Amino acid sequence: MENKRPLCKYGDKCFRKNQNHLKNFEHSSNQSNNENLNLKTENQELSDKSEKLDLLTKKYENCIEQNENLDKIEKFDLSKISDLKIFVAEINKMEMPDDFFQFLEFCKSLNESDPKYALIDIGIELTGIFDLIIRGYKLDYRVHARYFLDPPEFQTVLKVLNSPSDAHFGYFRDDPDELPVFVAISEPKLDCKINIRSDNLFGALNWYMDELISGRSYKIESCMEKVKKIKASFDLWCEKLKSSKSFSLSLKTPRIKSREKKVNAKTFHSAGIVVPLDSNGFGYREIPETYEKQKQLFRIFCDKNKEAKKHANDRIQEIITLIQFANDEIDYGMGLEFGLNMFCYGDVGLHKFVKILLPVTYELLGRSLYAEIISEHRLLPKSS
Numbered sequence: 358m359e360n361k362r363p364l365c366k367y368g369d370k371c372f373r374k375n376q377n378h379l380k381n382f383e384h385s386s387n388q389s390n391n392e393n394l395n396l397k398t399e400n401q402e403l404s405d406k407s408e409k410l411d412l413l414t415k416k417y418e419n420c421i422e423q424n425e426n427l428d429k430i431e432k433f434d435l436s437k438i439s440d441l442k443i444f445v446a447e448i449n450k451m452e453m454p455d456d457f458f459q460f461l462e463f464c465k466s467l468n469e470s471d472p473k474y475a476l477i478d479i480g481i482e483l484t485g486i487f488d489l490i491i492r493g494y495k496l497d498y499r500v501h502a503r504y505f506l507d508p509p510e511f512q513t514v515l516k517v518l519n520s521p522s523d524a525h526f527g528y529f530r531d532d533p534d535e536l537p538v539f540v541a542i543s544e545p546k547l548d549c550k551i552n553i554r555s556d557n558l559f560g561a562l563n564w565y566m567d568e569l570i571s572g573r574s575y576k577i578e579s580c581m582e583k584v585k586k587i588k589a590s591f592d593l594w595c596e597k598l599k600s601s602k603s604f605s606l607s608l609k610t611p612r613i614k615s616r617e618k619k620v621n622a623k624t625f626h627s628a629g630i631v632v633p634l635d636s637n638g639f640g641y642r643e644i645p646e647t648y649e650k651q652k653q654l655f656r657i658f659c660d661k662n663k664e665a666k667k668h669a670n671d672r673i674q675e676i677i678t679l680i681q682f683a684n685d686e687i688d689y690g691m692g693l694e695f696g697l698n699m700f701c702y703g704d705v706g707l708h709k710f711v712k713i714l715l716p717v718t719y720e721l722l723g724r725s726l727y728a729e730i731i732s733e734h735r736l737l738p739k740s741s
Contacts, residue, residue, distance in 0.1 A: 427488070427492070427494055430494045430495060430496060431494075431495045432492065432493040432494055433489070433495060434493065435490070435493045441458070442458065444490075445489060445490060448498060449486050449489070449498050450498075450499070450533065450726050451512075451530070451533050451534075453528075454528070454536050454537055454557070456557035456558050456559060456604050457486075457558065459559075459598070459603065459604070460558040461483075461487065461490060461491070463559075463591070463594050464483060466590070466594065467587070472491055473487065473488070473492070476562075476587065477518070478577075478583040478584065478586075478587055479566060479577060479583075479584050479587055480517055480518045480519065480569075480575075480577050481515055481518070481562070482515070482516050482518055483514065483515060484502040484525075485498070485501060485512060485513045485514040485515075485527070486501075486512070487514055488501065488502070497733070499729055499730045499733055499734075500730065500733050500734055502514075502516070502525075503730075503734055504543065505545065505703070506626075506700075506701060506703055507527065507543065507545075507734070508551075508626065508697055508700060508731075509719070509724075509726075509727035509730040509731050509734065510530060510531060510628075511528070511529050511541070511543065511551060512528045512529075512530075512537075513525045513526070513527040513543075514526060514527055514528060515527075515558070515561075515562075517575070520544070521546065522544035522545070522546045523543075523544060523545050524542060524543070525542070526540060526541070526542050526543075526554070526561050526565075527540070527541060527543065528540055529541050529551060529553075529628055531616075531630070531631040531632075532722075532723075532724055533725075533727060534723075534724075537556075538556065538612060538613070538616050539553045539554075539555065539556045539612070539613050540555050540556065540557060540558055540560065541553050541554055541561075541628060542554055542561070545703075549701040549702070549703060550627050551626045551627060551628040552627070553608070553609075553613060554608060555605070555606065555607065555608055555610065555613075556604075556605070556612045559595060559598070559604050559606060560605060560606045560608065560610075563591070563595070564608060566584065566587070566588050566591065569584055570588065616631065619631045621634075621640075621641040621694070622641070622643070622690065622694045623648075624697050624698055624701065625648065625652075625701040625702065626697065626701045630690060630694055630697065632689055632690040632693060632722060635687070639687045639688055640687060640688060640689065640690055641689075641690030641691065641694075642683050642688040642690070642691045643691070644676065644694060644695050645676065645679065646676065648698070651695075651698055652702065654669050654672055654673065655669075655698075655702045657669040658670060658706065658707065659702075659704045659707065673710060676695060677695075677710065677713065677714065679691070680695060680714065684717075689718055689721045689722050692714050692715075692717070692721075693715070693718045693719075696710075696711055696714035696715040696718055697715070699714070700731070711731070712732075715727075715728070715731045716728040716731060716732055719731065
């Protein structure tokens with residue numbers, strides 16, 4: 358009888374022990390050889406795409422912001438929107454927190470006609486999903502205002518103008534179906550770190566203005582009097598919010614502390630990942646290489662030395678195979694951690710592995726929107 362089962366790509370060398378996998382996939386040696394040929398072809402295609410991505414990244418590294426062409430974009434008629442929160446959730450595909458809308462009201466109090474630039478005197482521009490509720494732009498908000506090193510979990514909403522480090526603030530959420538767990542700053546021209554600054558925009562902006570006034574980390578072209586004027590208006594606004602206990606200005610709130618206890622692994626970006634664990638502790642297992650070893654592995658792979666590159670490729674493939682085993686036993690966190698580490702390393706040469714790992718992992722975790730974002734995100738230049 359003809360065997361109509363689909364082929365396992367590892368053929369007779371497959372080490373998976375999951376009975377459903379053994380039952381549903383064919384593992385004969387002849388079919389394995391055919392599959393290996395297909396894999397070589399696929400790897401060559403991925404390599405070609407990687408080279409194209411590298412050229413694309415270099416070509417657009419110093420390009421002008423795509424925001425400069427936004428006036429040609431079709432717009433929603435915001436006057437016809439009856440419920441702004443529902444509208445934003447539908448277009449954004451994620452619900453935005455209360456502080457997001459309250460922050461817009463604060464900016465309107467400073468500049469009613471154009472709140473997008475209400476904070477220009479402290480070098481801040483509202484961007485990302487703010488462009489929907491301020492200007493009504495019909496954009497793909499999965500990728501709009503997304504920087505090259507922003508993982509899917511991070512959604513940029515504020516950019517620091519003329520920043521030599523490309524500093525920008527964004528919401529971070531572990532699951533797209535949940536509200537953000539914190540607001541962080543990213544400075545991709547320094548490193549891939551996502552540094553937590555509060556659990557809301559007011560707390561993050563308060564930290565930033567304190568840094569400006571103290572002169573510790575950031576400098577501004579505006580005179581300090583203008584900065585202090587905005588800070589005074591900000592303090593008055595927060596005083597009103599304080600009475601309703603809406604938001605905290607603390608850097609580390611109870612919500613952030615609570616999440617820290619759930620973090621499975623820190624990852625290269627340091628904000629960490631959180632994946633659910635079942636009653637038996639399944640959900641995450643460690644990568645069999647330290648972060649230092651992983652960085653060394655990625656560095657060698659991205660080097661031009663073909664012999665060293667082959668050894669690094671073999672080791673990466675071994676880890677990916679272990680991740681396949683982990684997925685069979687619902688330890689999806691391993692693939693998420695390794696995939697994000699490769700993504701955050703920042704070299705498009707690794708994106709062929711990112712393409713293999715992250716979309717599948719996000720789907721397994723039930724985070725389909727993040728699978729969409731990472732698939733689109735990799736084509737963006739370093740400064741989007």
